[in-house]
Amino acid sequence: MAPLARSPYTGASRRLVIAFDIGTTYSGVSYSILTPGEIPEIYPVTRFPHQEHVGGNCKIPTVIYYDKRGKARAIGIDDLEDFDPDEVENWTKVQWFKMHLRPKSSATSDAADQITPLPPNKTVIDIFVDFMKYLYASTCTYIQETFPNQLNFLVSMDRNNAIDFILTHPNGWGGWQQAQMRQVAVRAKLVPDTDAGRARIRFVTEGEASLHLCIQRGLMTPEMERGEGVLIVDAGGGTIDISAYSRNLTANKKNTFEEIAAAQCFFQGSIYVTNRARRFIENRLNGSKFQDNIEYIVNAFDKKSKLRFRDKPVYVPANSPEKDAKLGMGNGSLRLGNEDVAAFFKPSIDCIVNAVKKQRRTAKKTISTVFLVGGFAASDWLYNQIEISMKSLGVKFFRPDSNVNKAVADGGVSYFIDHSVTARVSKYACGVRCSLRYDPDDQEHRQRSSQVFRDEEGYRVPNSFDIILPKDTKVSETKEFRESYYRTSTDRDDFGYVESSLLCYKGSSPHPRWTDVDAGSYSTLCKVVDNGQLINTSRYVSNGGYYIVEYDVVLAFGLTELAAQFAWEENGVEKRCPAKIAYDIQ
Structure with a gap:
């Protein structure tokens, strides 16, 4: 193309x-x-x-x-x-x-x-x-x-x-x-x-920048043209990023793509190959006369030997004229056996192959093409080992030229100019912790009767997980997700600062309902904070002696970063104000 x-x-x-x-x-x-x-x-x-x-x-x-x-x-x-x-x-x-x-x-x-x-x-x-x-x-x-x-x-x-x-x-x-x-x-x-x-x-x-770069360079297979899925494996220094897309054949714009599986990220980039080599070299040379040469040898392996590995012994410069056959030292280098070096690569290779298989199982379309990009892709050993697995899966496997592998920044500019991806898939379920009106006919509510409390509105059950965005949902950039909430207080000034904590659930349950079940799988994604306008929408409930503020949290998940608004109704007309996104320190 x-x-x-x-x-x-x-x-x-x-x-x-x-x-x-x-x-x-x-x-x-x-x-x-x-x-x-x-x-x-x-x-x-x-x-x-x-x-x-x-x-x-x-x-x-x-x-x-x-x-x-x-x-x-x-x-x-x-x-x-x-x-x-x-x-x-x-x-x-x-x-x-x-x-x-x-x-x-x-x-x-x-x-x-x-x-x-x-x-x-x-x-x-x-x-x-x-x-x-x-x-x-x-x-x-x-x-x-x-x-x-x-x-x-x-x-x-x-x-x-x-x-x-x-x-x-x-x-x-x-x-x-x-x-x-x-x-x-x-x-x-x-x-x-x-x-x-x-x-x-x-x-x-x-991953998305790499897709833009491949499109920009005309790297499109006939299968991709027909709308089948393509997997971008961005093998970098620190991470392995896995992203799956397919061309939207119904879009007005020709080169429009949608994510078809939740993107993944693994800490198995090239530096971890180097770290495994370091541990091996340290175990061999610590306590020997070559101990002071370890840092030099590891650096030489990282910069030269690692990407040159071809399933034969590797001779890593050691900066020493000394020899020791038992340690593999001689002629100014350290000999590493091919099986040992292959073991340094194996966790990263296994990670990529398993991730490709999982993406093919979970993707919303058939994935028939895989592109291996990124600096780590320059390793022939990495490429050849993955290629063997891809052939067994019947997948077309490509490694673009080095100019593509070194230009993620190009893809970043292309993202801004061309904007080829218009829908993305949620990686986890997102929602808020809230309380529900107590329902005596609901078995789970009855099981939680010891937690039931009473507020101005009646009896309620705490720790409900109200899902706004389910996991593995395809979200277009223009699609909004919203839920309605309310707050009550006897002091109207309490509404001067309103925030809603947005939670994410990363556990295995397909239908998480309570935040105190599998509690370790819940974490705070961010806080959606009002800028002080909601207090003006509050009203007094005279027969209850309290104030109430009713609002919607409106979220846009389909962009490359989260956007949020508060919405309310005023004289039959919907009003909105931007919400601040605040993140807790990690």
Whole structure:
């Protein structure tokens, strides 16, 4: 299929779109200048200050070096060979810091033990701010150097609030991580700390960005053209993101896709292969004369040997002339057996194969095509082992060229311009905890009789889970979900601040009903907070001697981030006000 043919930009004025792909191991930036009447083009940033050796590569290492005072001294550089050794002696290398922003759940607890700790007196947000500042400054410099005849372009765009930023993130990240990343963008001076400024920060999952990139590059099979499902396996440094889509054949817009299964995210990216290698190497060399060489060997395996593995022994540079046949040391390298190295990869390979099988079982359409993308996809061993399983499933399996694997940021810009995905599938059930009017004919109510309480409206049963959005529901971007609620109080001022906690249920029950059953599977997704308008809708119930406020919570789940409103009726007309989404600290 030919690459995507875009329509001219229809906006009233010029805008600049910049997408940041801050990956666990490598990062990149892409941008597009939107001019009314012209067809948008997407460009990667391929030059970075003090990165002359990159040579046109569109990604740089996600690495920062801090001095002992906590100042960032080198960014985007993996080694310091061009710096004065005396100067860098007390610098601290920070890498893989993105993983510290992951959701804190039991599913990610194993990952925590394998992530390098943050330096003293630095939070993950501090480090993200320093890195994002560097990426933004590099992007501005690159654009100015690339378009020298438009020296005032960036100043004009910034002054007119005409720069939109897209931040990509793993499938498993949610609203809390998005809120943290938005705060990073504010602190990095990308946008002002205002509602309008924060609204110029948008998010897209790495899986969805990869789909946009595949569409943009014309990577469409005949099966995809017919509306069958395609699975995007984004194998990155930290995570494996699994996303399933199919083309909407009834949409007016040709290249419109819908999610057909809930996206998944696993902490089995390439850094975990390196960590398994590290444990193996440490067990072999600890206590030997090569103990001080372990860090050098692990780094050499991570940067070179890992992606070159081809089912034969691997000889990893060891930076030592010493020999020891029993330890596998000789000729300046450490010999690792092919079976040992294959074992480092096996959990990641098994994870991908099992995830593909599960997605094919649960997807709402037949999945006949799988694309393997991301930096980890460069491993021939990973690709070949997965290909064997895909052939047995009768699935067409492709690995696009390296330019696709290094350009998630391109897909982020394409998401903003082309907006090809119009429906997404809910990963879990969402709702609120509430009380129900006691029904003596309901057996479950009778079983909870000891919990029954009385309020102004009568007897009620607590801890009911009122589901607003069921799990595995396909949600279009325009579809709203709403539920009606009320609050009562003898003091009207209690309605000056109204909030509803939105819960998510991640357990196995297909019909969760009570929040105190399988309680560990419930967690607070966010709080939907009123801006002070609902108090004006309250009314006094004279025969009960209390005030009541009645309202609807209106939620939009089909976007790449949650949106909420409060709604009420006033003189027969529905009124609405925006709700603030607040996230608890994780």
